[in-house]
Amino acid sequence: MSMFDVLVAEIGSTTTVVSAFSGVKAGVPMLAGQGQAPTTVLAGDVTLGLSQAIDALEGQLGFPVVWGEMMASSSAAGGLRMTVHGLVYDMTVKAAREAALGAGANIHLVTAGELSEVDLEEIRRINPNIILLAGGVDYGEKQTVINNANRLAAGLSPAIPVVYAGNAAAKQQVCAIFTNQGFSVKAVSNVYPRIDQLQIEPTRRVIHEVFEKHITEAPGMSKTRDLVGGRIIPTPGAVMQAACLLREEIGDLVILDVGGATTDVHSVTEGDPEIAALLIAPEPLAKRTVEGDLGVYINADNVLALTDCERLCEQLCCQPEQLAHLRTPLPVTMAEKEFAGILTELAATTAIKRHVGTIEYIYGPTGRMTLARGKDLTAVKWIIGTGGALTRLPVGHCILNSINAPRNNGYLLPHNAQALIDRHYVMAAAGLLAERYPEAALHLMKQSLGIA
Template sequence: MKIDVLVAEIGSTTTVVNAFSGIHTDNPLFIGQGQSPTTVLDGDVTIGLKGAVEDLKSNLNIAEVEYDDFLASSSAAGGLKMTVHGLVYDMTAKAAKEAALGAGAIIHLVTAGRLRRSDIKKIQDIKPNIILIAGGLDFGERDTALYNAEEIAALNLGIPVIYAGNIENHEDIKEIFKDYNSKLYIVDNVYPKVDLLNVEPCRKVIQNAFEEHIVHAPGMTKVRSMVNGPIIPTPGAVMEAAKLLKEDIGDLIVIDVGGATTDVHSVTKDSDEIARILLSPEPEAKRTVEGDLGVYVNMKNVLSRIGEEKLQSELGFDIKPIIENYKPIPKTDEEKRFVEKLTLEAVLTAVKRHAGTVRRLYGESGRKSVAEGKDLTQVKYIIGTGGALTRLPGRADIMEKISESGKGTELFPTKEAKILVDNHYIMASLGVLSKKYPQAALKLLKASLEI
C-alpha cells in the first residue's frame, strides 16, 4: 500500500502514527493509525516510533510501509518548556506569554521588570528549552530588557534565546550574546505600540527554534533517522490546524481535554461592541492551558471541584469503586458516565478561564462598562479534540452546555455556535501536515469534522 505521509504524535506516554494517502490529489484520505508506548526514557524515541509503525502495519494488514514524508509533533521530553521575561506584566510580559502559549509552549515562569536573584535561580532549576526576552515599546524603555539579557547570557545555558522587545535594542542584544553559547533569535517586538499585539512572528520563530533543538532533547537524538519533515510542539500543531480551519469556515474554539491538562484554543476576533470597551488587546489566536484540569492524572483535582457526594448523587450509583480502580480509558457504562461528569467540569472551567468578562465601573461620570479578556461571542463552531471529547458517548452534549453556562457578563459562545467533533482524533497531526500540505490538511480536517 502506497502511503504518502506518516505523521507521528509523540506524547509523554503514547506515540501515535497516522497514515495519509492521496495528499497530492483532490481526495486525500486518512487510512489508518498505529500506536505504541513512547520510549523517551529508554533514551531513543525511535523505538516507540517503530513500534507504532509496526502496529499500523498490523492494523492495515500489510507487510511493509512505504512513504514519502514522515512528520511529527511532540510533547515528549517535557514538551516545549519556556520561561518568559518582559517589562510590565499586563503589557509586554503578557504579550510574550501569548506568543509562547500559541506556539505550543509549556510556560514555567513569567517575570516582569528586572530579574531578581530568585528568578535567576528558578530559571536554572527549570532548565527551559527556550528563553523569551521582551520589554519596552518600540523606541520606548530600553534598559530593563538589556539588563535581563545580560543576566540570562551570563548563565550560559546553551539553549536558544529569543529577543522580541524594543527594536532599538537589536544591536546591543547581539553584542551581549556574541560571546556566549546560546543561539540568538531576534524577532519583531510582540508589543510594539500601546494596545497593539504582534505575536505571530514570534510564534513562528519559537516553533522553528523548537524544531531545530528538540532533536537534542533526552531520547530524541535519533528522531531524524526516521522523521524527515517538520517537528512541532503538539499544542502548537492543534493551533495551526485551528487557524487553517478558521480561514475556511469562520471563528471557532477548539477544546482538548486530556489526562493531565485541558487546552483551549480560540481563533476569533472581538465583536465591534466589545472591541470599543476592551481594556487591553487580545490576540486573534489565543491558547490557554489549565494544568489542574485533567481527567486521569488530575482526576482528583476535578473531582474535588465537583464534590464527591454531589457527583454520586447526580450519577445515582456508588462511585468509590471507580475512584479506587481508576483507569485511563473507561470501559463500562458507569465508568464512562463518571468521566463525562469530570470532562464537563474541566470543559466549563477551562472555557470560563479562557473567556473574557464585562465589568461595570462607577465613577464621577456615572456607570460605564469595560471588557477584559478574550471575546468568544463571535464563535461559530465549538470543536472537540483529544481523547475525552472524541470518544465519550456524551461528548456533543458536554460541549453544548458551554453556551448554556455563560452568565450575562461572561463573553462565552452563543447558543448559535455549532458543535463539531474531531472524529478521527487527528487534529494535531493535520496541524503538522498543514506546514507542508495545507490544502490536503484542510480537506482531511473537514472530513474528520464531518463538514
C-alpha cells in the same frame, strides 16, 4: 502491502496515534486507517509506542504499511519550560506570553519590570529550556530591558537559549550582552511594537525551532527524527495551524483538546466589534491557552480536586479507593469511560473559563462604565472537540454544547455556536499537512467534522 502518501505520527504524553493518508498528492485525500498505543516515555524509548501504533494500524488494515513520507508532532517531552520577562504585564509581558503559549511552550514564570535576585533564583530553580525577553514599545523606554539582559547573562547558565522580542532600539545592545557571555540569542520583531498592537508570529516561529531541538530529549525521540523527513513540531502548534486554516474556510472557531496531561484551548476570532471597543488591552486573533494542571490521566488528581469526591463516587457506584483503578490512558469498560467523561467535562469547562474574557463594571465620577478584559468568543460560530478524550468518549458532543452561555453571564463565551467533533481525530495531523498540502488538510478536516 500498500504504499501511503503520508504517515503522520502524533506522539502525546499519554497516547501515540499514527494516521495513514492516501491521495494527498493527487488531490483526493483520504484517511485510510489509524492505529494507537500508549506512549512509552516511561519505558525509556518513545519509538516503542510508535512501533506499537504502527502495528495496530497494520492490524486494522490487514496488511503491512509502507509510506512515502512521515510527519510528526509531539508533546511527549512535556513541552518547553519557558520563562517570560517584560516591562509592563498588561503589555509586553502579555504579548510575549501569548507567543509562547501559541507555540507549545509551558510558562513557568512571568515577570514584569526589573528582575530581582529572587527572580533569578526562581529561574535557576526552573532551569528553563528557553528564556523570552521582551519589554518596551519600539524606540520607547529601553533601560529596563537592558538591565534585565545584564542580570540574566551574569546570573544564568549560557546553555539556555534566549529569544529577544523587545524594543528594536535596544536589540543590538541586548544581543551583544548575551553573546559576550556565550549565550545563544535570537532577535525577532518586537511582540508589542506599538501601543495596542500585538505582533507575535515571528516569536512563535523561533520557539518552534527551539522545540525541534528540545524534542529530541524525550527518550528515543532521536530515533523518531531519523524516520521523519520534515519537521517535528509541538502538537499544540500543529492544532493552531489547523485552526487558522479552517477558520479561513468556515469562520470564527474555538478548539478544545483535552489530553492526558494538559487541556489546550485554541481560538481564532476577532470577536464582536462592540466588545472590541470596550477592551482594556488588545488580544491576538489566534490565541492558545494551555492548562498544564488539567488532564484526564497524568493530571487526573488535579481535576478530581475540582469536584466533590463523595458525590462522584455515588454517581459511579464505587468507593473512593476504586477511583484509581478507573484511571487508564485508553478507557475500555463502561465504568472507565464514564469516569473519563466526568474528568473530561471538568477539564474542558475549567479550561474554557480560564481562556475566555469577561465583562466588568467599574464606577467613576461619571457613573458606571463597562469594560471588557481578555479574549472575546461571542462571535465564534463553531466549537470543535479534538484529542483522545473528546473524540473517543460518547459525551464529547454534549460537553461542547455546554460551552455556549447566555449573554448576561459575565463571560465572553459563544452564544449559539455549533458543536463539532473531530471524529477521525485528524486535527493535529491536518496542521502538519497544512504546511505542504493545505488543500488536502482542509478537505480532511471538513470531512472529519462532517461539514464537507
